[in-house]
Amino acid sequence: MERNLVMIALFAALIAALGLIPKITLAFGVPITAQSLGVMLCGTVLGSRRGALAVLLFLLLVALGSPLLAGGRGGLGLFVSPTAGFLVGFPIAAFVTGLIVEKWRNAPLTLVAGIAAALGGIVVLYVFGVIGMSITLDKSIAEATALVTAFIPGDILKAAIAGMLTAALAKARPNSVLSRA
Amino acid sequence: MISLTSPVKTPWHSWPAGLKLGLLCVATMVLFSLENVFLHLAAFAACIGLYSVPGFVFLKVGCKRLVFLWPFLAVIVIWHAVTGTPVEGAVIALRLLTAVGLANLVTMTTRLSDMVEVVKMLLSPLRVLGLKTRPLEIAIALVVRFTPVLAQKGRDLTFAWRARSPKKPKWQIIMPFTLLAIDDAEHVAEALRARGGI
Numbered sequence: 496m497e498r499n500l501v502m503i504a505l506f507a508a509l510i511a512a513l514g515l516i517p518k519i520t521l522a523f524g525v526p527i528t529a530q531s532l533g534v535m536l537c538g539t540v541l542g543s544r545r546g547a548l549a550v551l552l553f554l555l556l557v558a559l560g561s562p563l564l565a566g567g568r569g570g571l572g573l574f575v576s577p578t579a580g581f582l583v584g585f586p587i588a589a590f591v592t593g594l595i596v597e598k599w600r601n602a603p604l605t606l607v608a609g610i611a612a613a614l615g616g617i618v619v620l621y622v623f624g625v626i627g628m629s630i631t632l633d634k635s636i637a638e639a640t641a642l643v644t645a646f647i648p649g650d651i652l653k654a655a656i657a658g659m660l661t662a663a664l665a666k667a668r669p670n671s672v673l674s675r676a
Numbered sequence: 677m678i679s680l681t682s683p684v685k686t687p688w689h690s691w692p693a694g695l696k697l698g699l700l701c702v703a704t705m706v707l708f709s710l711e712n713v714f715l716h717l718a719a720f721a722a723c724i725g726l727y728s729v730p731g732f733v734f735l736k737v738g739c740k741r742l743v744f745l746w747p748f749l750a751v752i753v754i755w756h757a758v759t760g761t762p763v764e765g766a767v768i769a770l771r772l773l774t775a776v777g778l779a780n781l782v783t784m785t786t787r788l789s790d791m792v793e794v795v796k797m798l799l800s801p802l803r804v805l806g807l808k809t810r811p812l813e814i815a816i817a818l819v820v821r822f823t824p825v826l827a828q829k830g831r832d833l834t835f836a837w838r839a840r841s842p843k844k845p846k847w848q849i850i851m852p853f854t855l856l857a858i859d860d861a862e863h864v865a866e867a868l869r870a871r872g873g874i
Contacts, residue, residue, distance in 0.1 A: 497873055498865040500811050504818035505826075505861040509854065511819070512826035516850075529850065536854065552815055559791035560680045560783040563823065568744060570680050570783030572776040575704055577748045632752060633768045642751065656847050663851055664858070671858045 499545060502673065506537050506549040507556070511563035528565040531620070531650065534585050535612035535657040538592025540664060542674035547590035554582060580627015584620040591615035596661070596674040604665055604675070609658025616657070617650045679788040680780075682737060686730035688785035693794045696782045707775050713763050716770040723777045734784075741780045745772060792816060811874055822860070829856050 510533030537546040553563065562569040574582060592615030599607050621643060629639040665672045688696070710716060727738040749769055756765025792813075799809045830853055837845035868874065 496811075497868040498862070500815055500874060501818065501861045501865040501868065502858075504815040505822055505857050505864070507815075507819045508822040508826050509857045511823040512830050512853075512857075513850070515827050516830060529847075532850070540854075540858075552812075552819060555795070556816065556819055559795070560786065560788050561820070561823075562680050566744070570741075571700065571779035572741065572783065573779075575775040575779055576745065577772070631772060632748065633764070634755075656850070660851055660854060664854060667855055668858050671862065 499673075502541060502671075503545050503549045503552060506533075506541055506546075507553040509533055510537065510550065510553045511556075511561075514563060514565040529653075530565045531585075531616060532653040532657060534589050534620075535592055535616040535654060536660065538589040538615050538674075539596050539608040539612055539657055539661040540672055540674060541589075541593060542597050543590045543593035545673060546593040547586040550586040550589045554585060557582075575631070577628050577631045578624070579631065581620060581624040583627060584623025587623065588615045588620040591619045593674055600675075603662070605658045605662040607658075608661035609655055612654035612657035613651065616654055617647065621647075680741075680783050681787050682730075682734060682784040684730055684734045684737075686734060686785050688726070688730075688781065691785075693786045693790040694797065696786060697794060700778055700782050703778055704775055707771050710771075711767060713767050713770070716767050716774070720770045720774045720777075723774045723781070726781060727777070738777065738780065738784065741784070742773060742777060745776060748772065788820075808874075814868075814874060818864070825860070826853075826857055829853065 513529040513533040516529045537549045557563050557569045560570050592611045595611035625639045629636050727735045752769050833849045
């Protein structure tokens with residue numbers, strides 16, 4: 496109980512701390528932050544339920560007014576802004592990512608975690624993100640999708656990093672990768 | 677713990693957090709159901725009015741917190757200029773600014789501890805049902821305490837990297853960073869258990 500609770504809380508803090516790492520700008524000018532990598536790691540390391548809870552805890556603190564999102568942003572305004580859909584999608588993305596890592600056990604962890612992070616952290620997350628953007632900006636789904644495609648290459652890179660990190664963590668701290676425990 | 681609450685004292689600070697959140701919900705729903713551009717102009721003016729009451733410094737900080745919306749506003753302006761629908765564009769842009777502005781206003785005038793009290797109150801029905809809400813309260817405290825700790829460890833790792841390499845660290849420090857977080861979690865969990873658990 497204590498261990499699960501603390502792991503959930505510390506991964507929520509990890510998502511916040513990853514937001515403080517300076518953002519990398521891709522070759523064609525799109526900035527990427529490590530924050531959504533944190534969401535992917537919650538799924539791949541903590542598994543479906545604990546991963547989703549960690550992300551929910553992080554979002555709760557953002558909503559209550561802690562400046563935990565990349566760039567020191569936070570507060571309720573973000574939940575009605577055009578990127579609100581991505582925030583709603585975060586816990587579901589972590590859940591799906593974690594579920595895939597828990598269920599798919601007959602392949603190398605690097606591959607499984609990488610693909611899980613891509614399906615959860617990109618496919619599932621963007622479904623919510625695009626719907627949110629289409630509502631707040633009053634655009635069709637296709638139009639909203641066009642607005643976010645520039646960010647997909649960065650997210651593919653993050654999914655690959657999440658895969659490698661999870662496999663490395665499973666070697667270094669096998670008992671702490673709860674998705675496979 | 678740093679929070680987004682404004683140090684400038686405003687009349688809105690003394691309103692109960694629950695009331696402000698309730699009003700915000702109603703206002704947001706109304707904003708998303710209105711389509712008339714004049715009503716949206718009036719709502720936006722009212723929002724600026726609310727920010728102006730406490731004075732110029734508060735208004736300036738409030739405006740700064742809306743700056744992150746500029747890429748979206750730029751997209752809306754260009755889009756509706758090209759498609760020749762300026763009124764629809766104005767409605768979308770004003771709605772966005774007012775909705776985010778009002779929500780930020782609640783965040784800026786409500787202390788984190790008051791917000792946590794509202795969460796506790798909303799959770800009280802669960803306690804009646806026999807569910808324990810204390811783990812959530814402990815978890816909130818842990819995140820608030822550990823975010824600056826982890827951020828400091830991240831900075832230390834960056835410095836250690838810079839001492840050994842002329843290049844800036846990129847994703848390479850995320851692995852040791854995550855390991856540090858996991859080790860901390862194990863130690864804190866043990867400490868919590870040693871003190872009688874949750």
